[in-house]
Amino acid sequence: MKPHAGKxxxxxxxxxxxxxxxxxxxxxxxxxIGADDPHTKATYALLETLRERSIDRRASKLRLPDLSDPAKAIQGAGNYNAxxxxxxxxxxxxxxxxxxxxYPAPPNLSKVSVDVAQAFWVIKHGIKASGMPAWGKSMDDVYIWNMAAFLQVLPTLDDARYDDMVARSGGHSHGGGESDHHDHHEEAHGGGDMNDVHDDEEMDHSHESGEAVDHDEDTRGHDHDKAGTHAHEHAASSGEKTDAATMTTHMHADGTVESHPAKTADHKDQQH
Incomplete structure (x- = not known):
């Protein structure tokens, strides 16, 4: 066996x-795997290097838009706060x-600076097994860039300036469709709680179904009553033309109704 083959x-x-x-x-x-038990130093270093190299490789290919307009960072403040x-x-x-x-502990972004391209990539795509969601699934790129722009000024803000930017941002609005849908839903239902609306719809549906069942049961259970009512109505109608005292009405077992003159005492006397 050759030496290199053996090696x-x-x-x-x-x-x-x-x-x-x-x-x-x-x-x-x-x-x-518990989050309250830290990785070993070697494992943590390996995962940290993997994360940083992966983000850097992909973020470096992004084309940065012009984020110099302060209105972009102000708009991003509301989404960051929410x-x-x-x-x-x-x-x-x-x-x-x-x-x-x-775990790993998320960085305090009010105290550390982040690269704008990397911030965009992480916000949009998230990070596996870290608790960082991929906001790009529900958020348009322009709003993500605005958040990345806000992160550039966040470490320079104090409490008052932060609150001011959030107040001027217009609140939580990121063009992903959720805000518009939520507002439309509330307008359609008078601003009520969505769970209450859902419950009301289920109750209405159950009530409607119940009415249908009850109606069927009434129809099956009171066919003879309806026939009896018809008999009374027929008798009353006949009574308008004939003396009610001289008419009698009865119903046979098969449901048919029959009316005929009653035998009066005077009639019996005439027979005898």
Whole structure:
């Protein structure tokens, strides 16, 4: 056997053992996946490098729009305040229950600067297994760029200036369709709670179904009553033309109604 062939065989064997060992370790469940138990330093360094290189590679290919208009950052402030502040905080804000519980811990964006292209990419695509959602699934690019523009000025703001930008932003509006749908739904239903509207619709549907069932039961259960009512109406109608005291009405077992002159005492006397 040639020397280089023997070395290649050994390398392949070692790699196979490593792969087998890794597979057995993963399958064993020994690794604690809980967010309250940090990765080992080596694991954390590996994942951090993977994250940073992945984002940098993709963000570097983006074409940046002109974000110099202050109105863009102001508009992004409202979306940041509605969508991000629970994890990434705001000037003067203490850590939230959410920011404390996430691992890796989300950065406090009121204190650290982020590259505008990387900010856009992360907001749009999210990060796997980190709690960072992909807002691009429901948010148009122009609004994501506005948020990225706001992040450029966020570390320079104090509480008052932050609140002022949010107040001037127009609130939570990102062109993804959710806001328009929500407003339209509230207008259509008088601004009521969506769950209440849904419950009312279900109640109306059940009520309508119940009426149909009850109506059928009434129809089946009171056919003879209707026949009796018809008999009374027929008798009353006949009574307009004939003396009611001289008529009698009865219904046979098959449901047919028959009316005929009653036998009066005078008639009996005449027979006898």
């Amino acid at each position: 290649l065989t050994i390398a392949v064997f070692i790699l196979a053992l490593l792969a087998l060992g890794t597979g057995l370790f993963v399958w064993s469940g020994l690794y604690n 969508m991000c502040v629970g994890c990434h905080l705001a000037p003067g804000m203490e850590e939230s229950e959410l920011s404390k519980g996430l």
